[in-house]
Amino acid sequence: MTAQRLLRGAYAKENAIILITTLEIFAFAITAGIVGSILGLGGGIIIVPALTLLFGVPMRTAVAASTVSIIATSTGAAVAFLHDRLTNTRVAMWLEMGTSVGALTGALIAGYLDQRVLFILFGALLAYSGYNMFKVRTVELPAEVVPDRVSRRLNLAGSYYDRLLGKRVEYQVTGTIPALIVMYFSGAAAGLLGIGAGIFKVPAMDQIMRMPFKASTATSNFMIGVTAVSGAVVYFARGDVKPLVAGPVVLGVLVGAVLGARLMVRLRTSTIRKLFIPLLVYTAIEMIYRGVKG
Amino acid sequence: MTPDTHHEAPTKHEAIEMVLARLLRLGSIIAAFLLAVGIGAMLLGHTVVAPRIITAGLLALLATPIMRVLVAGLIFARDKDWRFAFFCLVVLCALVAGILLGHEHVG
Numbered sequence: 574m575t576a577q578r579l580l581r582g583a584y585a586k587e588n589a590i591i592l593i594t595t596l597e598i599f600a601f602a603i604t605a606g607i608v609g610s611i612l613g614l615g616g617g618i619i620i621v622p623a624l625t626l627l628f629g630v631p632m633r634t635a636v637a638a639s640t641v642s643i644i645a646t647s648t649g650a651a652v653a654f655l656h657d658r659l660t661n662t663r664v665a666m667w668l669e670m671g672t673s674v675g676a677l678t679g680a681l682i683a684g685y686l687d688q689r690v691l692f693i694l695f696g697a698l699l700a701y702s703g704y705n706m707f708k709v710r711t712v713e714l715p716a717e718v719v720p721d722r723v724s725r726r727l728n729l730a731g732s733y734y735d736r737l738l739g740k741r742v743e744y745q746v747t748g749t750i751p752a753l754i755v756m757y758f759s760g761a762a763a764g765l766l767g768i769g770a771g772i773f774k775v776p777a778m779d780q781i782m783r784m785p786f787k788a789s790t791a792t793s794n795f796m797i798g799v800t801a802v803s804g805a806v807v808y809f810a811r812g813d814v815k816p817l818v819a820g821p822v823v824l825g826v827l828v829g830a831v832l833g834a835r836l837m838v839r840l841r842t843s844t845i846r847k848l849f850i851p852l853l854v855y856t857a858i859e860m861i862y863r864g865v866k867g
Numbered sequence: 868m869t870p871d872t873h874h875e876a877p878t879k880h881e882a883i884e885m886v887l888a889r890l891l892r893l894g895s896i897i898a899a900f901l902l903a904v905g906i907g908a909m910l911l912g913h914t915v916v917a918p919r920i921i922t923a924g925l926l927a928l929l930a931t932p933i934m935r936v937l938v939a940g941l942i943f944a945r946d947k948d949w950r951f952a953f954f955c956l957v958v959l960c961a962l963v964a965g966i967l968l969g970h971e972h973v974g
Contacts, residue, residue, distance in 0.1 A: 588910070595906065595910065641925055648928065651891050652888050660884065662883055667954060669954075677961045677965050798935070799936060799962070803966050807969030814925060817909060823928065824902040
């Protein structure tokens with residue numbers, strides 16, 4: 574009788590712990606979803622450290638949950654961005670060729686390349702784009718852009734309604750081929766180094782294609798779901814996606830992404846840049862450090 | 868979702884965004900519903916059925932981007948925008964190859 578009551582008490586306590594942990598994970602995931610959807614990134618930069626350091630989740634489980642949650646960020650936020658026409662679907666499809674074929678190449682040549690060199694190389698590339706972004710940190714929209722020949726032929730120009738400026742923004746796109754090449758290599762690097770490709774996509778559209786920053790983050794957001802899907806399927810097949818961890822993470826990120834997208838369309842470009850630059854610099858330093866340390 | 872009063876009259880280019888938005892919203896809603904039910908079941912102590920419902924939700928989410936590329940390709944083909952239909956095909960092939968390659972590595 575007493576033993577049974579004790580047992581029941583223990584169950585209740587265990588249930589309470591599960592409930593609190595789930596709610597805590599959920600809260601972190603919502604934050605990651607908001608940040609990720611505003612910046613056009615996957616949010617792994619928040620989820621992986623939170624799960625491993627605060628909740629003691631094994632690295633593989635954390636990375637797997639984070640990879641699936643990239644799809645949640647992308648899918649949840651894209652609905653609002655598509656309605657506002659912030660997403661440039663043509664640019665997205667063009668660049669997705671680069672990332673997806675690049676990721677495939679990366680998977681094929683993994684093991685033949687020196688990871689340390691790649692870390693330093695791509696870390697330096699990010700640091701450079703962080704520097705470029707810092708130079709134009711107060712610029713709301715890019716100055717007049719002359720489209721290149723490929724951009725004109727592919728009809729990549731876009732327009733969206735900016736809720737903050739209260740006007741329609743029409744823009745041209747340039748650097749079409751160089752951006753595809755950068756996407757190819759960053760797609761390969763993402764596969765080889767296990768880093769999100771969102772952090773390369775935004776600077777590529779912002780600085781090479783000279784798109785408005787909001788259109789760049791929204792289009793990056795649209796693309797990252799497709800970039801993450803092959804990895805996510807593989808993690809699933811390996812059994813690394815643990816439903817009890819990934820479930821609350823993914824649901825939280827989905828909710829956060831829907832909220833973040835509604836917030837983003839009302840934010841100033843300079844505000845979004847100010848959030849983006851520190852993350853860019855942090856990732857650059859981390860990558861170079863990993864490359865040097867080996 | 869958002870009022871569309873400030874948008875210009877729909878053109879061929881705009882139609883694709885609305886179709887994809889509807890598709891992605893459907894995917895999010897199905898996934899969110901299954902995940903919420905699964906997490907609820909987990910908290911209520913249904914340890915056998917909860918992981919299965921959550922897994923179903925995650926798989927629904929996983930299918931969404933693949934469907935997105937497929938549907939985009941079909942819309943481009945319908946509009947006789949053959950270049951972009953081809954781009955979608957390239958992405959789909961790369962995705963499938965990536966998944967198969969990954970499986971092979973898992974053994």
